[in-house]
Amino acid sequence: MAAPPLRLLTAVPLCDGHDSAISTINLELARHGIEVVYLGYHQSVAAIVRAAIQEDVNAVGLSSYNGGHIVFFKEVVGQLKAAGSGDIPVFGGGGGTITPADARVMQRNGVDRIFFAGTPLDRIMAEIKTRYARPAKPDRKFKGDRALARAITLAECRVGSPNPATAGGTLRPDAKKSRPKAATTAGKTFVIGVAGPGGAGKSTLIDELTSRFLQKIPRGRIGLLANDPSHPGTGGAILGDRVSAIYAQDDRVFFRSLATRGSLTGLSAAAPAAIEILRSSGEFDLIFVESVGVGQESDPFGVFHGRKLVDAVLYVLPPHYGGRIQLQKIALLNGADLVVLNKCDDPRAHAAKAEIQTRLDQNQRGQHLHATTAAKHSDLGVDRLFAVIAKLGGLDPARGGEKACQMEVSP
Ligand code: B12
Ligand SMILES: Nc1nc2c(ncn2[C@@H]2O[C@H](COP(=O)(O)OP(=O)(O)OP(=O)(O)O)[C@@H](O)[C@H]2O)c(=O)[nH]1
Ligand SMILES: [Mg+2]
Numbered sequence: 001m002a003a004p005p006l007r008l009l010t011a012v013p014l015c016d017g018h019d020s021a022i023s024t025i026n027l028e029l030a031r032h033g034i035e036v037v038y039l040g041y042h043q044s045v046a047a048i049v050r051a052a053i054q055e056d057v058n059a060v061g062l063s064s065y066n067g068g069h070i071v072f073f074k075e076v077v078g079q080l081k082a083a084g085s086g087d088i089p090v091f092g093g094g095g096g097t098i099t100p101a102d103a104r105v106m107q108r109n110g111v112d113r114i115f116f117a118g119t120p121l122d123r124i125m126a127e128i129k130t131r132y133a134r135p136a137k138p139d140r141k142f143k144g145d146r147a148l149a150r151a152i153t154l155a156e157c158r159v160g161s162p163n164p165a166t167a168g169g170t171l172r173p174d175a176k177k178s179r180p181k182a183a184t185t186a187g188k189t190f191v192i193g194v195a196g197p198g199g200a201g202k203s204t205l206i207d208e209l210t211s212r213f214l215q216k217i218p219r220g221r222i223g224l225l226a227n228d229p230s231h232p233g234t235g236g237a238i239l240g241d242r243v244s245a246i247y248a249q250d251d252r253v254f255f256r257s258l259a260t261r262g263s264l265t266g267l268s269a270a271a272p273a274a275i276e277i278l279r280s281s282g283e284f285d286l287i288f289v290e291s292v293g294v295g296q297e298s299d300p301f302g303v304f305h306g307r308k309l310v311d312a313v314l315y316v317l318p319p320h321y322g323g324r325i326q327l328q329k330i331a332l333l334n335g336a337d338l339v340v341l342n343k344c345d346d347p348r349a350h351a352a353k354a355e356i357q358t359r360l361d362q363n364q365r366g367q368h369l370h371a372t373t374a375a376k377h378s379d380l381g382v383d384r385l386f387a388v389i390a391k392l393g394g395l396d397p398a399r400g401g402e403k404a405c406q407m408e409v410s411p
Pocket of ligand 1: 010015016017018019020021022024025061062063064065066067091092093094095096097115116117118119120121124
């Protein structure tokens with residue numbers, strides 16, 4: 001099986017806001033064809049370990065300037081081991097705050113490599129590529145989320161490695177072959193595809209809906225599959241949706257980032273398989289699949305091909321979509337099951353609401369526009385949207401104390 005591209009998780013530890021170094025490193029990694037899942041700064045050991053496992057990364061890179069590196073790195077190594085994922089190496093840097101003497105202690109504690117101040121970026125990149133590249137193989141020892149994560153990695157390998165030479169131009173043949181299959185597996189998992197223009201607030205909205213899920217369905221699990229673009233030239237990617245996923249820091253959430261790797265559909269070519277892996281695990285009540293920021297003609301979930309990949313499509317628009325003509329051109333407004341106007345704190349939202357609802361009325365499908373401000377915690381619009389989703393998906397109230405379906409659903 002072909003070696004998949006290198007996938008790394010990067011983060012800055014708790015009580016540390018020095019993110020400038022890691023931002024430079026992230027960009028450089030992506031420029032070298034590496035997929036980087038960036039978790040953000042002020043991150044706990046538990047959050048880093050959970051993300052490393054769910055993302056099935058080749059290694060974890062930490063950037064630490066707060067002086068607590070010896071203890072923190074040791075704890076990450078220890079918790080990875082305790083979780084049965086001691087095969088994931090931990091490396092990092094922290095400029096002059098990590099001395100060679102500290103690094104020796106850290107290496108005795110199981111840390112793989114420390115890059116000191118003054119190390120040229122090119123040398124760091126070359127070493128990372130040789131040290132951490134390895135083919136992904138099935139491993140029966142993996143359990144729980146790591147087993148799911150590895151199955152998704154293997155699915156990504158099956159649909160092909162990135163090819164910078166062809167990625168920018170055409171839909172790759174293997175991507176075509178694995179175009180959305182119909183959502184065939186009947187069962188309790190309700191899968192929602194979330195599309196919309198770049199920056200509309202898809203990830204923020206999904207995160208807020210995740211918080212509602214965690215509140216209302218206390219014993220269920222939710223899966224999040226976030227597709228982000230690979231760079232057409234280098235094949236690298238900054239998989240940045242996880243940074244907005246505050247509520248993913250809960251064991252009842254499985255979050256996996258997928259790079260598009262040359263697929264021009266708005267989804268990774270492995271997305272259908274990844275959905276099926278999560279569905280067939282039987283663990284998830286609800287799955288959100290976020291597409292990359294899509295254009296006017298996009299149909300990432302196969303709505304217009306009679307082979308809908310998901311159970312429902314949610315289309316998110318921001319108030320700054322242009323005007324009536326732009327609305328008319330957005331094909332998915334005809335096919336979406338749920339349409340959301342997000343960023344309703346924007347003064348343009350008032351006029352946008354009326355304009356979009358008129359556009360939806362022309363479809364004669366009884367589509368109702370949901371108005372949300374996902375950036376605001378406890379937004380009533382998000383509450384109502386979740387209630388509609390819970391009803392639509394038949395989320396089982398028996399799995400939770402509070403009955404999701406009894407929440408108010410009127411707009
Ligand atoms: C820039 C900076 C800031 C900026 C941070 C901006 C930002 N958003 O990151 C600002 C001004 C905000 C800031 C604030 C503070 N800072 Co400051 N800051 C620095 C400074 C000058 C540079 C750090 C840096 O980004 N270097 C650039 C990187 C690219 O180079 P490098 O550090 O040499 O790293 C190399 C390798 O280690 C490697 N690397 C680094 N990380 C990683 C990760 C991976 C995965 C890999 C592969 C490689 C790698 O890359 C480089 C390649 O050569 C350092 C001093 C210094 N000269 O290091 C202090 C320093 C880190 N800060 C310090 C302090 C004390 C603070 C404050 C607490 C000050 C205060 N009292 O408010 C605050 C805390 C802020 C917070 N919230 O955490 C101290 C830390 C002391 C300690 N730990 O013992 C330092 C060392 C300054 C000092 N001498 O006192 N800081
Ligand atoms: N004012 C305002 N900003 C919001 C709202 N929702 C999200 N944002 C901000 O909009 C920016 C983009 O949000 P994301 O959730 O990353 O958007 P996205 O659609 O997932 O973006 P891509 O995945 O890159 O396409 C972030 O800075 C959010 O904080 C909102 O309701 N109001
Ligand atoms: Mg997003």
